[in-house]
Amino acid sequence: MTDTSAATDAASRNRSAVRSLLRLWPYVRPVRARLFSAAFVAIVASCLGLVIPLVLKWMVDGPVTDRDPGGVWLGALALLALGIVEAVLFGFRRWLVARPLAGVEAAMRADLYRHLQRLPVAFHDRWPSGQLLSRGTTDLMLLRMFLAFPLTFLLVNATTILVGCAILLIQEWTLGLVLLAPVLPLVALCSVFEARYALVARRAQDQVGDLTTVVEEGVLGIRIVKGFGRHQSQSLAFRALTGRLRGTELDKARLLAGIWGLIMTIPELAIGAALVLGTIQVADGGLSAGTLVAFLSTALALRWPVESIGFILALCQEAGTASERYFEVMDEPEETEVTAETARPERPERVAARDRDGDEDEGGDEGGLRFEGVSFRYPSGEDGAASVPVLASIDLHIRPGETMALVGATGSGKTTLTALVPRLHEVTSGRITLDGEDIALMERRRLRELVSVAFEEPTLFSASVGENVLMGRPDADAEALDRALDVAQAGFVRDLPDGIRTEVGEQGHSLSGGQRQRLALARAVVGRPRFLVLDDPLSALDVHTEALVEAALRCVLRETTALVVAHRPSTVLLADRVALLSEGRIAAVGTHQELLRSSGEYAWLMAGAEADAGFGALEGSER
Numbered sequence: 001m002t003d004t005s006a007a008t009d010a011a012s013r014n015r016s017a018v019r020s021l022l023r024l025w026p027y028v029r030p031v032r033a034r035l036f037s038a039a040f041v042a043i044v045a046s047c048l049g050l051v052i053p054l055v056l057k058w059m060v061d062g063p064v065t066d067r068d069p070g071g072v073w074l075g076a077l078a079l080l081a082l083g084i085v086e087a088v089l090f091g092f093r094r095w096l097v098a099r100p101l102a103g104v105e106a107a108m109r110a111d112l113y114r115h116l117q118r119l120p121v122a123f124h125d126r127w128p129s130g131q132l133l134s135r136g137t138t139d140l141m142l143l144r145m146f147l148a149f150p151l152t153f154l155l156v157n158a159t160t161i162l163v164g165c166a167i168l169l170i171q172e173w174t175l176g177l178v179l180l181a182p183v184l185p186l187v188a189l190c191s192v193f194e195a196r197y198a199l200v201a202r203r204a205q206d207q208v209g210d211l212t213t214v215v216e217e218g219v220l221g222i223r224i225v226k227g228f229g230r231h232q233s234q235s236l237a238f239r240a241l242t243g244r245l246r247g248t249e250l251d252k253a254r255l256l257a258g259i260w261g262l263i264m265t266i267p268e269l270a271i272g273a274a275l276v277l278g279t280i281q282v283a284d285g286g287l288s289a290g291t292l293v294a295f296l297s298t299a300l301a302l303r304w305p306v307e308s309i310g311f312i313l314a315l316c317q318e319a320g321t322a323s324e325r326y327f328e329v330m331d332e333p334e335e336t337e338v339t340a341e342t343a344r345p346e347r348p349e350r351v352a353a354r355d356r357d358g359d360e361d362e363g364g365d366e367g368g369l370r371f372e373g374v375s376f377r378y379p380s381g382e383d384g385a386a387s388v389p390v391l392a393s394i395d396l397h398i399r400p401g402e403t404m405a406l407v408g409a410t411g412s413g414k415t416t417l418t419a420l421v422p423r424l425h426e427v428t429s430g431r432i433t434l435d436g437e438d439i440a441l442m443e444r445r446r447l448r449e450l451v452s453v454a455f456e457e458p459t460l461f462s463a464s465v466g467e468n469v470l471m472g473r474p475d476a477d478a479e480a481l482d483r484a485l486d487v488a489q490a491g492f493v494r495d496l497p498d499g500i501r502t503e504v505g506e507q508g509h510s511l512s513g514g515q516r517q518r519l520a521l522a523r524a525v526v527g528r529p530r531f532l533v534l535d536d537p538l539s540a541l542d543v544h545t546e547a548l549v550e551a552a553l554r555c556v557l558r559e560t561t562a563l564v565v566a567h568r569p570s571t572v573l574l575a576d577r578v579a580l581l582s583e584g585r586i587a588a589v590g591t592h593q594e595l596l597r598s599s600g601e602y603a604w605l606m607a608g609a610e611a612d613a614g615f616g617a618l619e620g621s622e623r
């Protein structure tokens with residue numbers, strides 16, 4: 001990149017950082033009164049500091065020249081009082097902003113969390129979790145600090161410098177102009193610094209996100225790391241990232257050191273020049289000693305407001321980047337939602353039919369779960385290259401009350417197809433209907449009530465066993481919970497130390513894989529859903545437990561319309577019919593026996609599974 005384009009890029013980044021900071025206004029608005037009051041108090045406190053040189057001038061030209069001890073004591077008391085008032089005012093400012101700004105941070109964090117829950121699965125597939133974590137923690141902390149300190153002090157320092165300059169010019173305008181001479185070069189230097197610092201600050205904050213991802217993966221995958229003895233390679237990867245972050249932080253420190261050095265040296269030179277000129281004027285009798293003392297004291301009082309500008313600008317840049325990173329996530333579109341007003345209401349004849357026939361209504365052509373010309377491709381990756389279609393022209397009808405097994409080679413698209421029913425992903429073309437209703441036109445809340453899912457990888461939350469199961473239907477009663485646990489053969493929970501109140505630990509890691517799967521299955525069936533989607537939910541069970549779960553599941557499946565991904569013949573036998581998925585297309589539909597006869601691929605898949613199951617059983621009996 002050429003220097004010019006780097007500068008243009010940095011300048012536009014600067015503008016976008018300011019725009020991002022302005023977007024904080026809705027959050028700041030409710031606390032604006034406190035924030036402005038705090039800024040006002042800080043300005044008063046800071047300007048009080050500028051009165052001190054004027055008291056000094058009075059003391060030098062008055063009591064000191066007249067050798068009046070009483071006057072000196074009076075001056076000293078005035079200085080003490082000014083110092084105390086200044087300190088109290090700064091303390092009051094801090095008290096004014098602390099509580100409301102903690103509230104702003106909490107509100108922004110809550111909004112981010114709420115938004116993350118509503119973003120589509122495709123977003124979460126794309127974004128590393130560490131990047132999201134760092135935006136919800138470090139970046140929000142930087143924004144709170146920005147509102148508490150740099151934002152206020154940018155205003156306070158600017159006002160103090162303006163008032164101080166006015167006092168300097170009024171006291172002795174020639175010396176004042178000498179002191180103001182470095183202003184223009186300093187402004188130019190600051191803007192170059194800001195542009196460069198913006199780029200490095202963004203790089204550092206992104207690297208913190210990458211580092212968080214690696215730490216999180218290392219902690220969550222600690223069993224694999226230990227199991228494969230990968231400590232060293234993990235440490236090396238971590239060290240490489242920390243090394244890169246260290247380099248970036250050093251770049252930041254170098255830039256800061258440079259600007260700070262210049263901001264300190266240039267005004268010192270100007271003060272030195274003013275001191276020399278002032279002393280000559282006092283010697284010539286053109287200036288009183290008191291005025292020179294006051295002039296230099298004012299100049300020295302302005303040192304901190306001037307010197308801190310580099311540091312404050314750096315904090316503002318970091319806050320701009322933090323805000324940009326926060327709104328990058330907040331700007332991602334949430335899942336499209338059909339509202340109660342726009343949702344297509346359930347057709348009256350369907351409601352009537354259901355009322356008449358109970359749950360097992362409408363055997364007709366429309367009922368059940370239907371895929372009509374469904375195609376799906378995952379969103380294109382970072383490089384923008386179009387992804388290949390995973391599912392193409394899927395036409396499949398699962399009749400009301402029917403259980404359909406979905407069988408296919410690994411990678412054929414079974415999980416993807418099941419994820420389309422609860423709309424974890426949106427179909428690329430075609431449509432899916434539940435009892436004739438297009439799920440794309442249904443309120444998500446209603447869709448989730450109708451459809452329950454259990455995935456091969458059972459995800460549990462750090463809550464009690466009961467809470468995890470009841471996630472499937474929070475209003476279910478104890479009887480429903482018991483029934484669900486029985487169906488899933490999860491009676492083991494009653495032997496846990498606190499029964500269903502036992503905490504399962506982070507991601508349920510205090511339980512075995514098979515136990516977690518059974519709880520996930522219980523969660524899926526607890527609400528007696530009209531439609532059940534199970535993605536190979538019995539894969540981690542031994543053959544005996546699997547047989548028990550299947551026997552109990554048979555009763556549940558009779559009451560619902562189900563799509564069950566199956567790898568083993570025993571699971572397939574739960575189903576009324578089987579659909580064979582081959583490279584993203586439905587290759588055949590029929591009963592298990594029909595497909596065994598008519599489809600070589602199906603027979604081959606089942607033969608492999610049978611051999612595996614037989615081997616597993618043999619191993620089990622030998623143990």
Ligand SMILES: Nc1ncnc2c1ncn2[C@@H]1O[C@H](COP(=O)(O)OP(=O)(O)OP(=O)(O)O)[C@@H](O)[C@H]1O
Pocket residue numbers: 125378390408409410411412413414415416417
């Ligand atoms: N989040 C994703 N982003 C991009 N491609 C994906 C994603 N998830 C799956 N795929 C791809 O989609 C294809 C189908 O994957 P899917 O998990 O649906 O297969 P499957 O039949 O369920 O496999 P298995 O039996 O091994 O679980 C695979 O080629 C996979 O690489």
